Amino acid sequence: MEKIYSRPKALQNRATGYCPGCLHGTTVKIIAELIDEFGIQDSTVAVLPIGCSALDCWSFETDMIISLHGRAPATATGIKRNAPEKTVIVIQGDGDLASIGLAEIMHAANRGENLTVIFMNNGIFGMTGGQMAPTTLIGQKATTAQGGRTEAHGYPMHMCEILNELKAPYYIQRCAMDSPAHVREAKKAIRKGLENQMNGKGFSFIELMSNCPTNWSMSAEKSIEYMREYTLKEFQIGVYRDGGEK
Amino acid sequence: MSKLFIKGNEAIAEAAVRGGCRFFAGYPITPQNEIPEYMSRRLPEVGGVFVQGESELASINMIYGAAYAGVSSLTSSSGPGLSLMAEGISSLAASGFPAVLVNMMRGGPGTGAIQGAQMDYMQATRGGGHGGYRMPVLAPGSVQEAVDLVYEAFDIAWKYMTPVLVVADGYIGSVMEAVELPPMKESKRKEFPLYTTVHLNPENPHRRSSCTMITNEVDHEEWNKVQAAKYEKMAEELVRCEEFMMEDAEYVMVAYGTSARVARNAVISLREQGIKAGLIRPILIWPYPYEALRKLDPAKVKNIFCLELSIPAQMVEDVRFGVYDRIPVTTYGRSAGLTFSEEDVEELVKKTIEGGEK
Ligand SMILES: Cc1ncc(C[n+]2csc(CCOP(=O)(O)OP(=O)(O)O)c2C)c(N)n1
Ligand code: SF4
Ligand SMILES: [Mg+2]
Numbered sequence: 001m002e003k004i005y006s007r008p009k010a011l012q013n014r015a016t017g018y019c020p021g022c023l024h025g026t027t028v029k030i031i032a033e034l035i036d037e038f039g040i041q042d043s044t045v046a047v048l049p050i051g052c053s054a055l056d057c058w059s060f061e062t063d064m065i066i067s068l069h070g071r072a073p074a075t076a077t078g079i080k081r082n083a084p085e086k087t088v089i090v091i092q093g094d095g096d097l098a099s100i101g102l103a104e105i106m107h108a109a110n111r112g113e114n115l116t117v118i119f120m121n122n123g124i125f126g127m128t129g130g131q132m133a134p135t136t137l138i139g140q141k142a143t144t145a146q147g148g149r150t151e152a153h154g155y156p157m158h159m160c161e162i163l164n165e166l167k168a169p170y171y172i173q174r175c176a177m178d179s180p181a182h183v184r185e186a187k188k189a190i191r192k193g194l195e196n197q198m199n200g201k202g203f204s205f206i207e208l209m210s211n212c213p214t215n216w217s218m219s220a221e222k223s224i225e226y227m228r229e230y231t232l233k234e235f236q237i238g239v240y241r242d243g244g245e246k
Numbered sequence: 247m248s249k250l251f252i253k254g255n256e257a258i259a260e261a262a263v264r265g266g267c268r269f270f271a272g273y274p275i276t277p278q279n280e281i282p283e284y285m286s287r288r289l290p291e292v293g294g295v296f297v298q299g300e301s302e303l304a305s306i307n308m309i310y311g312a313a314y315a316g317v318s319s320l321t322s323s324s325g326p327g328l329s330l331m332a333e334g335i336s337s338l339a340a341s342g343f344p345a346v347l348v349n350m351m352r353g354g355p356g357t358g359a360i361q362g363a364q365m366d367y368m369q370a371t372r373g374g375g376h377g378g379y380r381m382p383v384l385a386p387g388s389v390q391e392a393v394d395l396v397y398e399a400f401d402i403a404w405k406y407m408t409p410v411l412v413v414a415d416g417y418i419g420s421v422m423e424a425v426e427l428p429p430m431k432e433s434k435r436k437e438f439p440l441y442t443t444v445h446l447n448p449e450n451p452h453r454r455s456s457c458t459m460i461t462n463e464v465d466h467e468e469w470n471k472v473q474a475a476k477y478e479k480m481a482e483e484l485v486r487c488e489e490f491m492m493e494d495a496e497y498v499m500v501a502y503g504t505s506a507r508v509a510r511n512a513v514i515s516l517r518e519q520g521i522k523a524g525l526i527r528p529i530l531i532w533p534y535p536y537e538a539l540r541k542l543d544p545a546k547v548k549n550i551f552c553l554e555l556s557i558p559a560q561m562v563e564d565v566r567f568g569v570y571d572r573i574p575v576t577t578y579g580r581s582a583g584l585t586f587s588e589e590d591v592e593e594l595v596k597k598t599i600e601g602g603e604k
Contacts (some may be wrong), residue, residue: 065454071303071307074304077271082311086315103300104302
């Protein structure tokens with residue numbers, strides 16, 4: 001029988017560390033498929049954050065480094081500037097990127113670092129057990145906003161829109177991981193982000209709207225429904241910048 | 247070799263380049279600004295890279311990435327910046343990554359003072375970051391020695407696979423002196439093996455996987471033991487101090503950096519006045535030269551003076567650890583950008599002698 005799909009070479013042959021129904025798993029799979037597609041397994045460095053994306057260390061079959069909380073874009077800058085022949089993929093969660101690491105992502109973007117950043121936005125601090133993130137929706141429950149986030153905690157931060165204020169970034173897109181069609185779109189966006197880096201174009205930023213069934217206290221199916229009903233209304237998917245043009 | 251008349255900070259930067267440094271990331275802070283300024287124009291000339299980090303946090307993490315990539319790298323800062331770097335330094339140590347850090351010390355604590363001082367002794371020698379680690383701490387006493395030690399720091403970093411800290415008081419960065427510069431070393435990127443690869447991806451050890459959070463307890467403790475053995479080896483092999491006029495010394499100063507320069511002049515002057523003074527000058531403050539203090543004979547040595555540009559006294563803890571209450575220890579220092587002179591030191595010694603003979 002003809003084998004039409006198998007585990008990408010860039011994916012380790014073992015169980016992932018994610019909870020059932022978590023879209024982090026789908027994300028590493030499509031990234032690994034793209035690494036295979038480009039044949040860059042031996043020259044890829046995955047720069048992982050602190051957060052559930054750090055669990056990608058059990059998945060990627062590439063070089064990798066887990067950076068400090070929020071500092072992945074700085075660590076990646078140190079790697080890419082010194083080893084420009086590597087394809088450096090930065091993966092960050094919303095607490096990591098939009099809270100503690102806001103300065104690092106803004107400045108890496110503003111310098112136009114030749115990196116591909118994948119931003120896993122699940123609206124919550126997953127790894128530490130469901131605390132409020134800068135991306136948590138107004139009204140959305142978190143362990144540090146048990147009645148739901150109020151305006152006193154600030155408003156959800158839209159990183160694509162914020163980064164789009166800068167001159168240097170080359171490519172900015174927000175995608176969602178809630179449906180096969182959207183996953184295909186996300187894969188296309190990441191493909192572009194990687195191509196941009198390999199062509200020396202500069203900073204590519206792909207935000208992936210994701211879920212956290214465990215800390216949203218929902219079944220996987222419910223979490224997808226929640227994303228469609230609430231999250232994707234607050235965070236509009238689409239291309240914010242392509243080819244350096246707004 | 248010809249001598250160059252050069253400011254301490256610039257000499258340090260040039261010595262780093264000659265020692266193999268090809269990446270610098272740092273954030274401006276007085277009194278070390280000439281280091282990034284110099285590096286910004288010098289590194290591109292040798293195929294290196296300079297990045298002005300958006301903060302010390304970003305800078306130390308850029309160094310973290312550069313070290314992972316296998317490049318000899320340098321960051322420099324002063325007190326408050328080193329505090330911000332603490333998590334990153336801890337992680338460099340935890341990962342066994344080579345890098346050189348300069349702390350051109352200023353007054354503290356807090357924002358403190360921009361003038362030179364020796365206020366970061368505790369932070370430098372006790373780690374500064376979390377989790378319990380050790381790194382060599384080099385403490386030059388002149389611009390020439392700063393050049394030599396920064397140059398050597400890269401070798402130490404690669405030999406032991408560790409961050410190395412050079413602490414100089416701001417005066418050393420700011421004075422101009424004639425120095426001899428060492429030859430330019432060849433510098434190649436070296437992708438060294440990583441301990442955590444074995445843990446994260448045991449089936450594919452050729453993949454370079456780095457992580458300071460090792461989730462398997464047994465592996466993690468094994469790594470802690472490897473590191474602890476390294477710290478002991480460094481503590482054994484790297485001790486270095488200068489003993490000046492110590493053979494028959496009755497009044498012993500212990501000082502490093504600029505304080506030691508003042509103390510040395512005071513020793514010479516006291517000797518001329520018939521007082522048997524001597525100086526122990528740690529060249530590394532971690533590991534500390536305890537042996538130089540342990541071997542002091544309480545029947546001969548009447549008093550020890552621990553001199554620092556710091557109030558409160560800090561190094562005295564190491565001095566006392568070496569002396570172990572066998573000989574009286576007097577602490578003396580100035581701070582907040584104020585310094586002491588050799589006359590101040592002479593007076594201190596003479597007063598102690600008078601007090602003791604009363
Ligand atoms: C300096 C520091 N502060 C706090 C933490 C604890 N911490 C670990 S992961 C995390 C939040 C991660 O949330 P996010 O980035 O949204 O990732 P997710 O787990 O949701 O994918 C925090 C606060 C840490 N490891 N280091
Ligand atoms: S805690 Fe949430 S984000 Fe983390 S793996 Fe589980 S479901 Fe995914
Ligand atoms: Mg999150």
